[in-house]
Amino acid sequence: MHDDSAGPVGTDNAGDAGELRVLLAGDHFVRNDLLEDRLRQALPADAAARLDVRSMTLPWPMVPYGRVQEVDEASDVEDELLAQVGDVEVAVTQMAPFTRRVLEAAPSLGLIVCTRGGPVNVNVQAATERGIAVCNTPGRNAVAAAEHAVTLILAALRSIPRVHASVAAGEWRSDLYAYDECGLELGGSTVGLVGYGAIGRRVARILRAFDAEVLVSDPFVAADDLGPGVRLVDLDTLLAASDVVSLHARLTPETENLINSTTLAAMRPGSYLINTARGGLVDDQALAAALHSGHLAGAGLDVYPREPIPAGWPLLSSDRVVMTPHLAGATRQTAHRAAELAAASVAAFLAGERPPGMVNPEIAVAG
Incomplete structure (x- = not known):
């Protein structure tokens, strides 16, 4: 050595x-x-x-x-x-x-x-x-990235950063038990995976262990190439039916800004977006608007259109976004x-x- x-x-x-x-x-x-x-x-x-x-x-x-x-x-x-x-x-x-x-x-x-x-x-x-x-x-890094994606899903569904900050500030908010403040369970939810490569496949297996329904949209995958409890659908169907949309696609000219104002509007109201793939898949300004309007309930991000994140980026101040610094594979x-x-x-x-x-x-x- x-x-x-x-x-x-x-x-x-x-x-x-x-x-x-x-x-x-x-x-x-x-x-x-x-x-x-x-x-x-x-x-x-x-x-x-x-x-x-x-x-x-x-x-x-x-x-x-x-x-x-x-x-x-x-x-x-x-x-x-x-x-x-x-x-x-x-x-x-x-x-x-x-x-x-x-x-x-x-x-x-x-x-x-x-x-x-x-x-x-x-x-x-x-x-x-x-x-x-x-x-x-x-x-x-398929194992690491898949586990990190599921971690972001759980943290976003249960607003972990927000409630952690509350406890760390010395608060004990019983009002968080109010129906409108409560998060969602992963079990019984529908999670849509955009991309079904090595990472997406492992995410699907983990989600099935949580009893989530899993939808997949990937033009390079055949219906008979899916695991049990996983269903292949087109992107429009996935967006409309999913409580959580998790991105696992490559960034190409065809997929750049795949998640934009139009596709965000097609997502189920109150749903969540997770991105551990590439920042360029998402129009961050459109995502900020969807969160600000309340159309999306939250997001979990590990990748960004610009890294490091520039000062004043609109999502930095949101308490409904879980962010990690491109560490999914680490x-x-x-x-x-x-x-x-x-x-x-x-x-x-x-x-x-x-x-x-x-x-x-x-x-x-x-x-």
Whole structure:
């Protein structure tokens, strides 16, 4: 194991020439010690013995990510990365900016594994042009994100932030037992899931354990691909019938502002909106208006159109919105699972097999 404690961005080199040169560009969430441990476990003993591991610790999440040259959601360490990639054959990272400039400085690089659901911090087109395989780790945070979505549903239905603030202020409000002040039970409620991928499917299983009725709207899912007690409907039917609408769709040009003034008006009066997917799925001004008018009873949000949230954002002052700072996937198990999935991709690639999570399958993998 290598010591990365020299600072927010530090490097360590080990091994002799001729060994398998691997760069671990972890951070303070998916850490290098986790990555190296899982990698050594996943490889055959002879391959593990050949590892020449170099590591650099990126400053995320202590320092927010952003756009770096042509890639997005990356740590601003392009120059530091350039100094490390010269003879590296395999790179594993979550936030390192693999820009065209970095890739051009890495003539030996054959594989980049990005420990996240989408490799937005990698210029995949430039990597493909250079014959570099790029993998992601889909599903790494499905358990965490699903549990967080259900947590937001429960917190919104029972107004947990509002009543917590009341108790913390020294109040003991018996008037909260009044019918109009009471929340809803999840059991017996109808919850509509917009999107039915790995996270949506797990949310559905949890909701069924609460005895909720589950509706799904997803154009890429067939009716016979649903679990027990889950029904496929069109979006209009889902919005009109659901007590809670929870978003689990990808952000695409087609889904941007999917929840807008029109779709919000189509939701059942007194219902709740939950978003743990992407902020761009929701028109936040329209959501603020729907909450202010009372058409929606509440919302639970983990993602926002602009992050960090700007001062004066209209929903910041609402006591009917439960907010968390894009933490749905942040569990220790997610970090471990990301390392395990990354190690499996590296092991497959080195064995001449097509690695799981490969996003540019046109790249040939040597046998």
